[in-house]
Amino acid sequence: xxxxxxxxxxxxxxxxxxxxxxxxxxxxxxxxxxxxxxxxxxxxxxxxxxxxxxxxxxxxxxxxxxxxxxxxxxxxxxxxxxxxxxxxxxxxxxxxxxxxxxxxxxxxxxxxxxxxxxxxxxxxxxxxxxxxxxxxxxxxxxxxxxxxxxxxxxxxxxxxxxxxxxxxxxxxxxxxxxxxxxxxxxxxxxxxxxxxxxxxxxxxxxxxxxxxxxxxxxxxxxxxxxxxxxxxxxxxxxxxxxxxxxxxxxxxxxxxxxxxxxxxxxxxxxxxxxxxxxxxxxxxx
Amino acid sequence: xxxxxxxxxxxxxxxxxxxxxxxxxxxxxxxxxxxxxxxxxxxxxxxxxxxxxxxxxxxxxxxxxxxxxxxxxxxxxxxxxxxxxxxxxxxxxxxxxxxxxxxxxxxxxxxxxxxxxxxxxxxxxxxxxxxxxxxxxxxxxxxxxxxxxxxxxxxxxxxxxxxxxxxxxxxxxxxxxxxxxxxxxxxxxxxxxxxxxxxxxxxxxxxxxxxxxxxxxxxxxxxxxxxxxxxxxxxxxxxxxxxxxxxxxxxxxxxxxxxxxxxxxxxxxxxxxxxxxxxxxx
Numbered sequence: 001x002x003x004x005x006x007x008x009x010x011x012x013x014x015x016x017x018x019x020x021x022x023x024x025x026x027x028x029x030x031x032x033x034x035x036x037x038x039x040x041x042x043x044x045x046x047x048x049x050x051x052x053x054x055x056x057x058x059x060x061x062x063x064x065x066x067x068x069x070x071x072x073x074x075x076x077x078x079x080x081x082x083x084x085x086x087x088x089x090x091x092x093x094x095x096x097x098x099x100x101x102x103x104x105x106x107x108x109x110x111x112x113x114x115x116x117x118x119x120x121x122x123x124x125x126x127x128x129x130x131x132x133x134x135x136x137x138x139x140x141x142x143x144x145x146x147x148x149x150x151x152x153x154x155x156x157x158x159x160x161x162x163x164x165x166x167x168x169x170x171x172x173x174x175x176x177x178x179x180x181x182x183x184x185x186x187x188x189x190x191x192x193x194x195x196x197x198x199x200x201x202x203x204x205x206x207x208x209x210x211x212x213x214x215x216x217x218x219x220x221x222x223x224x225x226x227x228x229x230x231x232x233x234x235x236x237x238x239x240x241x242x243x244x245x246x247x248x249x250x251x252x253x254x255x256x257x258x259x260x261x262x263x264x265x266x267x268x269x270x271x272x273x274x275x276x277x278x279x280x281x282x283x284x285x
Numbered sequence: 286x287x288x289x290x291x292x293x294x295x296x297x298x299x300x301x302x303x304x305x306x307x308x309x310x311x312x313x314x315x316x317x318x319x320x321x322x323x324x325x326x327x328x329x330x331x332x333x334x335x336x337x338x339x340x341x342x343x344x345x346x347x348x349x350x351x352x353x354x355x356x357x358x359x360x361x362x363x364x365x366x367x368x369x370x371x372x373x374x375x376x377x378x379x380x381x382x383x384x385x386x387x388x389x390x391x392x393x394x395x396x397x398x399x400x401x402x403x404x405x406x407x408x409x410x411x412x413x414x415x416x417x418x419x420x421x422x423x424x425x426x427x428x429x430x431x432x433x434x435x436x437x438x439x440x441x442x443x444x445x446x447x448x449x450x451x452x453x454x455x456x457x458x459x460x461x462x463x464x465x466x467x468x469x470x471x472x473x474x475x476x477x478x479x480x481x482x483x484x485x486x487x488x489x490x491x492x493x494x495x496x497x498x499x500x501x502x503x504x505x506x507x508x509x510x511x512x513x514x515x516x517x518x519x520x521x522x523x524x525x526x527x528x529x530x531x532x533x534x535x536x537x538x539x540x541x542x543x544x545x546x547x548x549x550x551x552x553x554x555x556x557x558x559x560x561x562x563x564x565x566x567x
Contacts, residue, residue: 145455
């Protein structure tokens with residue numbers, strides 16, 4: 001099954017490569033029956049000033065699974081990801097159209113507490129960005145600012161998050177040393193632990209392994225594989241093999257449009273669109 | 286002359302010029318140190334640090350009141366300028382964009398360049414005229430006007446150097462803008478901000494002009510903030526233009542104490558910066 005998006009009617013289609021466009025169905029997605037949708041966007045468009053970066057993206061992210069967003073550079077996948085926890089709000093002169101639903105509620109609707117939203121929808125960035133504080137303080141930060149637990153429970157919660165991100169054994173002896181002394185891969189897993197500590201419902205990962213060596217990358221991938229038992233994950237990646245390895249569902253973006261969204265296996269073995277196949281087989285991008 | 290040797294010669298000449306310029310820059314500093322120590326050291330004694338000024342005509346006495354006064358003035362100035370400058374710097378870096386921010390930035394730069402005597406006159410109009418009394422508070426206020434732009438601009442510049450990925454990381458965990466700014470960004474920039482604050486302190490502790498008609502001077506010891514108060518700089522100035530040899534000697538001693546004071550501040554700034562930076566690195 002293929003989901004294509006013609007974009008909003010006012011936008012000329014000239015920039016889109018050959019995409020046959022059947023009328024877009026509701027983005028139920030290629031999921032087996034009974035799988036609950038955690039997050040969903042409906043006709044989501046995004047503008048940097050006058051520049052339209054996303055054209056009516058309708059996409060559903062099912063719970064307790066990994067959805068990979070792939071596509072060439074500048075295709076809007078990171079922008080899309082950052083719409084899901086409203087991180088784009090801090091960029092001036094930007095505008096959002098359409099809906100982003102988290103458990104059925106539009107997060108761009110009135111009455112949304114952005115701070116609470118970002119607690120519920122965690123994010124891991126491309127470049128690891130540990131705070132210049134101790135390892136403990138990094139993981140405890142989100143718990144402290146959100147007042148999620150009593151002070152006495154902090155060590156326990158921090159340990160839990162570090163175990164979940166498979167970092168505990170490597171850092172338990174040096175919890176109060178600076179996080180900046182860790183290796184790149186460890187720093188990224190620390191950032192994941194930091195995001196997990198506040199127990200988000202959805203975890204967004206923006207090329208979490210692109211700055212890491214192969215061994216560290218493998219650890220992150222194993223971690224993602226473990227995490228999907230408990231978390232709903234959306235991951236942006238440039239690495240096709242990575243998308244194939246870690247995700248159940250894959251969405252292919254191109255020039256701000258969603259070209260194809262399907263089970264990962266289907267996308268990588270029998271894509272519905274020629275352009276998807278060309279991208280995956282490395283003919284461009 | 287062959288090509289390579291000409292180039293080498295030119296290089297040597299330029300290196301020589303650089304060295305000369307460095308010497309020229311350092312010589313005045315060395316001379317000031319040398320001369321102040323030479324003239325002032327002989328007049329330094331225990332009494333200078335512990336006693337009040339003696340009445341005119343009596344020799345001896347000290348500047349204990351002026352030293353305490355200078356510390357009080359710096360304390361008042363810091364109490365006003367550090368919070369104001371820090372918060373203004375955070376505002377400029379984290380919140381403000383566009384015209385208002387550049388207006389504030391420009392104003393801070395102009396304020397930084399205003400002659401200190403003019404700042405003294407301003408503080409006189411603001412805090413002395415209305416109450417008809419010179420006071421430590423007015424002096425501290427004048428000094429704080431000199432500190433605020435320095436602290437504001439250093440804070441802003443150093444915050445701009447902190448990678449914005451840290452801010453995003455904090456926001457993504459559910460921090461508010463203010464929390465991200467004061468809980469993550471400011472601590473990350475703290476070594477530099479501390480240096481800025483200590484540089485500002487070193488700068489104002491040597492100021493005389495803003496104090497001349499704000500805190501004025503006082504020949505007696507006082508810790509009351511609503512009274513005129515002595516300061517090392519004004520005391521040195523008063524003694525230096527007096528006709529008495531003993532006062533001249535004391536002025537030199539006062540100048541030496543002041544220079545030592547500022548020197549210690551600067552060294553302290555270095556040490557604190559190093560410490561904080563080391564804490565951040567590993």
